[in-house]
Amino acid sequence: MKKEYRIKKNEDFQKILRNGQSFANRQLVIYYYEKNDQNHFRVGLSVGKKIGNAVKRNEIKRYLRHAFIELEDSIKPNYDLVIIARKPTSQMSFHEVKKSLTHVLKRSNMFRQ
Template identity: 50%
Template sequence: MRKSYRIKREDEFQDVFDNGQSVANRNFVIYYLDRPEAKHFRVGISVGKKIGHRANVRNRIKRYIRQSLLELKPHIDPHMDFLVIARKGASQLDMAASKKNMVHALSLAGILPRDTQAEDVQK
């Protein structure tokens, strides 16, 4: 993802936490904030040390999240800022399971259309 699609600064993260809403499934928590003036969505990814004590585990989870978002990019609502926070179970997922869980969590948040199924997205 290009830099313009990322939330990196602490105050931007905090704005989504404080003013946004959240949904969760077993492996991911999504905090989201509507931004009608935005040209495209922005995403922040957080994987804490509780999830994977080693950096390579945390980096693998982040890679899976970024790749899932890249594949889902055409379906994502462009007027959203959202944060993806991994839960402990995310360290056990492979790429396919990670993407399936991301689709579910993003659908719950309304970032993806509810009628978007994993089969449609994988095409």
């Protein structure tokens, strides 16, 4: 994923979590906040320490980044997203993570028509 597509600053995370809307399924929580002054979406990933060791957490983040690369053309451009992984993601393969992400994005109406 390109660097300009990532959210890194804590203040950006906090703004989205405070002001944004959220949807969740058993594996992932998505917070989204509309920003009309940008022409592509940005994503912040959060995988807590309760999920596993560093290797497992990094693997989950890689899976999520790769899923966003594959879904990039179908996601609405003017949003900031924060994805929080829950414990069941530690047992999932890439395809299961992508399916779960697609499900939560559809529920939050983030796909283009």
